[in-house]
Amino acid sequence: MLVLNDVHKTYQMGETQVLALRGVSLELPPAQLSVIMGHSGSGKSTLMHLAGCLDVPTSGSVEYGGLDLTTLSSRERADFRSSEVGFVFQKYNLVGNLTALENVALPLLLRNATTKQAHARAREALDLVGLQDRTTHRPAKLSGGEQQRVAIARALVNDPTMILADEPTGNLDTVTGDRILELLSQFRADDKIVLVVTHNPEIAETADLVVYLRDGRVESQQFQEVAR
Amino acid sequence: MKLNLFRLALKNIRSRRTRSWLTILGVLVGVTAVVALLSIGTGVQEAVLQQFEDIGYDIILISPMHAGGTAPGAMGGFMPGSTADGRFGGQMPTQPDFNSSSPGTFSPENLGGSSSEDETGDGQFDQMREALARTASSSLDTELLLTQVPQLIEAGTLGTQIQPVDTGTTSGFLRVSTPSLDFLEAFPSVLGGFEIASGSFFTNTTENQVIVGVRSAELLRMSVGDSISINNIPFTVIGILEASDQSSDEDEGSDSVLSGQGLAQNLGSGNSADLLLRGLTNTDDSLFVLHERASNVLAGRTMSAVTITRVESGASISETKDAINVAIGQQDATGTPISIQEVADEIQGTLSLIETVLASIAAVALIVGGVGLMNTMYTSVLERTREIGILKSVGARDGQVMTLFLIDSGLMGLIGGVLGLILGSILSLLGTRLLGPSLGVGSFSPIIDAWLVGGVLVFSFVLGALSGVWPAWRASRLNPVDALAAE
Numbered sequence: 038m039l040v041l042n043d044v045h046k047t048y049q050m051g052e053t054q055v056l057a058l059r060g061v062s063l064e065l066p067p068a069q070l071s072v073i074m075g076h077s078g079s080g081k082s083t084l085m086h087l088a089g090c091l092d093v094p095t096s097g098s099v100e101y102g103g104l105d106l107t108t109l110s111s112r113e114r115a116d117f118r119s120s121e122v123g124f125v126f127q128k129y130n131l132v133g134n135l136t137a138l139e140n141v142a143l144p145l146l147l148r149n150a151t152t153k154q155a156h157a158r159a160r161e162a163l164d165l166v167g168l169q170d171r172t173t174h175r176p177a178k179l180s181g182g183e184q185q186r187v188a189i190a191r192a193l194v195n196d197p198t199m200i201l202a203d204e205p206t207g208n209l210d211t212v213t214g215d216r217i218l219e220l221l222s223q224f225r226a227d228d229k230i231v232l233v234v235t236h237n238p239e240i241a242e243t244a245d246l247v248v249y250l251r252d253g254r255v256e257s258q259q260f261q262e263v264a265r
Numbered sequence: 266m267k268l269n270l271f272r273l274a275l276k277n278i279r280s281r282r283t284r285s286w287l288t289i290l291g292v293l294v295g296v297t298a299v300v301a302l303l304s305i306g307t308g309v310q311e312a313v314l315q316q317f318e319d320i321g322y323d324i325i326l327i328s329p330m331h332a333g334g335t336a337p338g339a340m341g342g343f344m345p346g347s348t349a350d351g352r353f354g355g356q357m358p359t360q361p362d363f364n365s366s367s368p369g370t371f372s373p374e375n376l377g378g379s380s381s382e383d384e385t386g387d388g389q390f391d392q393m394r395e396a397l398a399r400t401a402s403s404s405l406d407t408e409l410l411l412t413q414v415p416q417l418i419e420a421g422t423l424g425t426q427i428q429p430v431d432t433g434t435t436s437g438f439l440r441v442s443t444p445s446l447d448f449l450e451a452f453p454s455v456l457g458g459f460e461i462a463s464g465s466f467f468t469n470t471t472e473n474q475v476i477v478g479v480r481s482a483e484l485l486r487m488s489v490g491d492s493i494s495i496n497n498i499p500f501t502v503i504g505i506l507e508a509s510d511q512s513s514d515e516d517e518g519s520d521s522v523l524s525g526q527g528l529a530q531n532l533g534s535g536n537s538a539d540l541l542l543r544g545l546t547n548t549d550d551s552l553f554v555l556h557e558r559a560s561n562v563l564a565g566r567t568m569s570a571v572t573i574t575r576v577e578s579g580a581s582i583s584e585t586k587d588a589i590n591v592a593i594g595q596q597d598a599t600g601t602p603i604s605i606q607e608v609a610d611e612i613q614g615t616l617s618l619i620e621t622v623l624a625s626i627a628a629v630a631l632i633v634g635g636v637g638l639m640n641t642m643y644t645s646v647l648e649r650t651r652e653i654g655i656l657k658s659v660g661a662r663d664g665q666v667m668t669l670f671l672i673d674s675g676l677m678g679l680i681g682g683v684l685g686l687i688l689g690s691i692l693s694l695l696g697t698r699l700l701g702p703s704l705g706v707g708s709f710s711p712i713i714d715a716w717l718v719g720g721v722l723v724f725s726f727v728l729g730a731l732s733g734v735w736p737a738w739r740a741s742r743l744n745p746v747d748a749l750a751a752e
Contacts, residue, residue, distance in 0.1 A: 130655045131655075
């Protein structure tokens with residue numbers, strides 16, 4: 038369970054203070070697809086960054102399994118991301134000079150895995166997303182949908198307990214987006230926390246929990262029964 | 266994990282090929298300069314010291330000059346056209362140019378480059394001859410010296426003169442060396458060997474016999490049994506020497522420098538080390554007349570009579586020098602004892618200083634290369650900001666990001682170092698071939714030892730890594746969210 042308690046996040050942009058989150062409290066249970074919705078600037082991405090330990094709140098706490106993530110050092114946060122979190126971004130965020138296989142193996146290579154081990158697991162992850170025949174391709178040689186599937190394989194390769202996706206279908210056509218969404222939905226079965234930040238109401242229809250943010254505050258949250 | 270980061274860094278260098286190579290080029294130029302200069306410098310030092318070693322560190326040379334370093338009537342003070350360092354602007358009699366338009370003679374007008382009539386007129390040569398006569402110091406009695414200084418086991422005399430020489434078909438000035446029999450017996454190594462190629466060794470001290478260096482024999486077109494006039498006194502060529510080791514590597518041009526200007530330097534500056542290196546060890550361009558004979562028939566022409574002594578094994582060089590000074594005083598002669606070790610130390614010190622100065626200049630090029638590397642790394646961090654964000658989002662620690670960039674810059678430094686080492690080695694090999702003859706040390710090899718190789722590789726990697734420290738530190742401190750947002 039990921040718990041956010043009265044989380045505030047303020048950014049300083051020049052002389053202006055931007056209040057991205059203003060006292061957000063949420064509980065994101067495992068084995069569920071949670072969707073955060075809201076307008077641009079509502080604080081959706083900020084919330085995802087805090088949940089994934091990419092950033093720390095200005096005040097409040099983010100707890101995971103009883104561990105207060107806000108007390109972790111920079112190195113501990115990196116280790117937490119490495120072992121517990123898999124990110125999927127709207128712009129895919131693949132390393133351009135690495136092949137699909139190397140991109141997926143990257144999280145393992147940054148730990149103690151040998152190249153052989155990392156590549157073996159990366160192949161499995163690429164298999165899972167249906168890209169077993171694209172291992173040697175660089176991102177520039179892949180379609181948008183393929184790149185996003187490589188990104189999902191990379192998010193999976195460490196077997197994390199939470200998958201955090203920021204607008205994963207934002208740059209894709211409807212058919213490809215649906216396939217990506219289908220992939221993400223499957224992770225619920227693995228007892229993972231799946232959090233998707235999106236504008237897309239169709240994604241919300243398939244979610245177990247839909248949270249609406251407005252101006253950095255939770256406007257509403259709604260649990261719903263969905264067919265699995 | 267470090268290996269993985271290494272591979273990632275290597276991939277990055279490959280993916281930015283053009284810029285990486287340009288950056289590496291900057292380091293390469295600096296390393297090449299350092300390697301070439303250091304290896305040539307060390308090679309020159311080794312070659313020079315080897316010559317001294319061949320002569321022997323147990324030798325004390327007694328030069329016929331005062332302790333202040335100026336020979337009586339030193340030529341530097343009066344020779345027309347002489348410069349501050351004792352070099353001559355072409356007026357000094359040097360190797361005759363037998364290929365000139367008037368092959369029958371090698372008078373001063375066609376010797377050693379351009380010279381006007383005014384500068385090289387007879388009056389000036391008469392003046393020179395008078396000066397040469399004045400430098401004829403009262404030679405030490407070497408037999409008496411051996412009894413006065415019991416630490417000495419051998420002693421001999423070697424004089425050097427420049428004499429008018431006439432073969433009947435050609436005439437001009439040549440160097441005439443006048444070694445004593447004792448000298449030839451005990452110190453042939455000082456001359457770099459004294460092997461007879463044809464004819465015989467001196468048979469007596471009562472006849473006018475001359476042994477000719479191989480190149481002089483060629484230039485004078487002389488063979489054993491021919492007659493030659495030295496200072497208008499008839500001599501018979503009884504032997505021709507084997508070519509010395511140095512001659513095979515030296516071209517004609519440099520030889521004339523050695524035999525003419527080198528000798529002039531010796532006389533002008535009174536530098537015994539130079540005399541040893543340039544004057545005594547070059548037998549190819551000399552004529553040899555026994556000192557015992559020359560002192561009778563060529564009296565008054567000795568420009569530089571050096572006494573060479575050998576110290577017995579185990580005796581103190583400095584104490585022996587003191588004893589020699591006392592003996593010189595007792596013989597009412599003039600002279601300054603200099604040990605080969607002192608000469609070697611003096612030369613080594615000078616060469617080291619020159620090497621240090623040159624290496625420092627080369628190091629500036631290396632630093633410029635380092636700055637170029639830093640610029641590339643800084644640009645790279647700016648360009649790869651998003652990539653840094655990606656790395657952090659998948660779990661890279663700050664230290665890993667920093668290490669990745671340090672390996673990146675260190676690798677570029679190392680590649681520049683390796684290539685610079687190879688190019689510097691090639692240049693130094695070429696350089697030694699060109700410089701060897703003109704430096705008067707014959708053939709020598711650049712010294713590229715394990716210390717130079719290891720030092721250059723470590724230094725270039727460290728230079729590269731240090732150049733990348735600041736950019737790498739900036740990269741490691743980037744906020745992952747900000748980095749991911751970068752375009």
